[in-house]
Amino acid sequence: MRVDVVSIFPEYLAPLELSLIGKARGLGILELQVHDLRTWTNDVHRTVDDTPYGGGPGMVMRPEPWGRALDQVATPESTLIVPTPAGEPFTQRVAHELADLPHLIFAPGRYEGIDQRVLDHAATRMNVREVSLGDYVLFGGEVAVLVIVEAITRLLPGVLGNADSLVEESHTGGLLEAPMYTKPAVWREQPVPEILRSGDHGRIARWRRAQAVLRTAERRPDLLAAADLDKRDLDVLNE
Numbered sequence: 001m002r003v004d005v006v007s008i009f010p011e012y013l014a015p016l017e018l019s020l021i022g023k024a025r026g027l028g029i030l031e032l033q034v035h036d037l038r039t040w041t042n043d044v045h046r047t048v049d050d051t052p053y054g055g056g057p058g059m060v061m062r063p064e065p066w067g068r069a070l071d072q073v074a075t076p077e078s079t080l081i082v083p084t085p086a087g088e089p090f091t092q093r094v095a096h097e098l099a100d101l102p103h104l105i106f107a108p109g110r111y112e113g114i115d116q117r118v119l120d121h122a123a124t125r126m127n128v129r130e131v132s133l134g135d136y137v138l139f140g141g142e143v144a145v146l147v148i149v150e151a152i153t154r155l156l157p158g159v160l161g162n163a164d165s166l167v168e169e170s171h172t173g174g175l176l177e178a179p180m181y182t183k184p185a186v187w188r189e190q191p192v193p194e195i196l197r198s199g200d201h202g203r204i205a206r207w208r209r210a211q212a213v214l215r216t217a218e219r220r221p222d223l224l225a226a227a228d229l230d231k232r233d234l235d236v237l238n239e
């Protein structure tokens with residue numbers, strides 16, 4: 001997968017060099033390049049924003065630099081990802097969808113956003129997806145890009161050492177993950193649930209599933225409605 005990020009704060013994306021993402025790039029699983037939007041300005045002040053038509057507070061990102069940036073970076077197989085509070089929710093399902101794509105271009109906006117014509121024009125020549133991390137407002141989209149790139153990269157084949165890690169995590173199968181424990185067997189007078197030390201892998205799997213169902217019912221009833229529950233799951237809920 002290739003990823004291009006265009007930002008007025010390219011240094012914000014430096015963490016993408018680190019850890020697993022750095023490893024994915026080193027292995028050639030992920031090709032990533034960060035660009036400075038001001039590269040595509042042509043005035044002496046390298047201006048990227050201006051006042052909003054129709055009035056109102058703040059500034060809007062000008063279309064011309066973005067248009068020239070996308071002219072250079074995009075191909076017909078590109079998908080433009082625009083983080084915005086006004087976007088579709090970014091979920092694990094969306095992460096899986098994006099992880100299957102050949103080329104992502106991230107357009108993190110600042111200020112009051114990017115001139116809408118940039119997105120509308122881009123949509124005439126590539127897929128455009130406006131995505132929200134949640135119902136809160138950030139200063140800019142760069143933090144959102146870090147989150148989205150990490151969520152996608154860990155899904156790429158070869159990045160996670162043990163592919164099993166993807167099977168039992170939260171939101172796989174629509175449920176939250178069960179509580180996890182490690183040594184010592186007793187810590188501050190709190191024992192690890194006995195079943196996890198029983199060696200009975202069938203019972204352990206059923207216990208974990210039950211814990212996931214109960215935790216999801218308690219914390220995320222919205223997910224429960226969409227989850228694929230079997231009879232045993234329903235019995236757990238009705239206990």
Ligand SMILES: Nc1cc(-c2cccs2)n[nH]1
Pocket residue numbers: 083084085108109110111131132133134135136137138139140141142144
């Ligand atoms: N979910 C979400 C996205 C954002 C922003 C993206 C770009 C500027 S602010 N805030 N909250």
